Amino acid sequence: MxxxxxxxxxxxxxxxxxxxxxxxxxxxxxxxxxxxxxxxxxxxxxxxxxxxxxxxxxxxxxxxxxxxxxxxxxxxxxxxxxxxxxxxxxxxxxxxxxxxxxxxxxxxxxxxxxxxxxxxxxxxxxxxxxxxxxxxxxxxxxxxxxxxxxxxxxxxxxxxxxxxxxxxxxxxxxxxxxxRSEKSAFEIEIIRKAVGVFNESLEVAVEHLSRNRDIERAMRVLSTEMAARNGRAAIVPTCQQYGFGWLGEDSQDGRIARDWFNAKTYDPETELFRGDFCMTYEGYWVDLSLYEWINPDKARSQRAQIHEQQQRLDEMQLLMNRAIRPGMTGVEAERAIEQAQADTGMDFHYWFHSIGLNIHEQPIVGRGETARSDVRYEVGVVACTEVFAEGILYEDMVHLTENGWTYLTTRRPFIRGDAAP
CATH class of the missing domain: 3.40.350.10 (Creatinase/prolidase N-terminal domain)
Incomplete structure (x- = not known):
């Protein structure tokens, strides 16, 4: 030739x-x-x-x-x-x-x-x-x-x-x-390992933060621990980078979003640690949020309210997960979530995006997103289920099986040391 x-x-x-x-x-x-x-x-x-x-x-x-x-x-x-x-x-x-x-x-x-x-x-x-x-x-x-x-x-x-x-x-x-949305068994295994690497690294960093109250060192510890396990860390620090402009510059939702993403990752007065954290492992992404009172004593006076708040966010997330069923297109999934919100009276901003070799993959639905009618949620999809309500981004990773969505991540309690929700 x-x-x-x-x-x-x-x-x-x-x-x-x-x-x-x-x-x-x-x-x-x-x-x-x-x-x-x-x-x-x-x-x-x-x-x-x-x-x-x-x-x-x-x-x-x-x-x-x-x-x-x-x-x-x-x-x-x-x-x-x-x-x-x-x-x-x-x-x-x-x-x-x-x-x-x-x-x-x-x-x-x-x-x-x-x-x-x-x-x-x-x-x-x-x-x-x-x-x-x-x-x-x-x-x-x-x-x-x-x-x-x-x-x-x-x-x-x-x-x-x-x-x-x-x-x-x-x-x-x-x-x-x-x-690409329908992950193979070996892709799922890589993602499970990635979540494990993220959790192990985060626990070391949080433990360091609880002892030293130095967020810069804790973030270096997080990156170092991830790298030692073949992961690479990234943090999305501002709502502008995250794409919240569509909420409106002067709207209440826009102000809440800016407050969340512009807030300190760690407040030394309240010892509240929060953020949106991303990591790659073997080419695949992990995308999770964190909201945790590092010192339980600082949350003592609000313990009941904090527990109720996490329970409400859990219910919102589960409502969204249950609304999306195998075979639905992005457009159908978006309609199902909106209908579930109307039926229950729960109103929250949401994003439900697939994840894999890219951090945001199709299908994607959410307020501010354009849902597609030519891509479906099928068995094998791995997605991030994100609720934004009450000033908190609540995010986990889930996997669609024949029996519905199962969690790949374990949600940390809002108050360190409490039982997982």
């Missing part, structure tokens, strides 16, 4: 010997899941009358190939790219630049990704033109090809259209939103 800008990587054994990477044994569970993904992709293509999918968005490529920077959830190294082409008929193939072409040859890749090619240069222009030549060579220079139009800048779409004038391009974003 002689295609300008493309180098075929035909000799897998020689390639593997190059960087000295061992070929691991096949994992039957992973292979079974990969085969299911390929079958689902091809069924989606048949439903949309597509001849192929051209996958460019980094997290979708990472998800398909199982190859990402486990700390940053980006292709390694970040300045290099990889694409995957999945025809409805015939063998899929991958394209990468530099180290990516080696990395995609690692044994983590799906068993059906056997054909590999390398780009000569790392830029969209430098990759698109030879890729289009390769698509023509593979018989995909005509017909309908799905691309990720919601992510891809318009100039990139134009470039593909110019290079492949006989191809009709169709938005395929919802295909990946749906499939």
């Amino acid at each position: 002689d295609i300008k800008g493309i180098v075929a990587l035909d000799d897998r054994e020689a390639i593997m010997a190059g960087p000295g990477l061992p070929v691991s044994r096949s994992d039957p569970a992973k292979d079974q899941w990969d085969d299911r993904v390929l079958a689902r992709l091809r069924q989606a293509m048949a439903d949309r009358d597509l001849d192929a999918l051209l996958v460019v968005r980094a997290e979708n490529v990472c998800w398909l190939t199982h190859w990402w920077d486990h700390g940053q959830m980006t292709l390694m190294p970040s300045e290099e790219n990889a694409w995957v082409v999945v025809p409805r008929e015939g063998e899929p193939f991958g394209l990468g630049t530099g180290a990516v072409s080696w990395g995609m040859e690692m044994p983590t890749r799906p068993n059906w990704l056997k054909q590999m090619y390398a780009f000569d240069m790392a830029s969209f222009d430098g990759e698109a033109q030879p890729t289009c030549r390769l698509l023509k060579h593979q018989g995909l220079g005509k017909g309908r090809i799905g691309i990720e139009v919601e992510w891809m800048p318009y100039q990139y779409v134009r470039l593909l259209q110019e290079q492949l004038p006989e191809v009709e391009f169709d938005g395929s974003d919802a295909i990946f939103y749906q499939l």
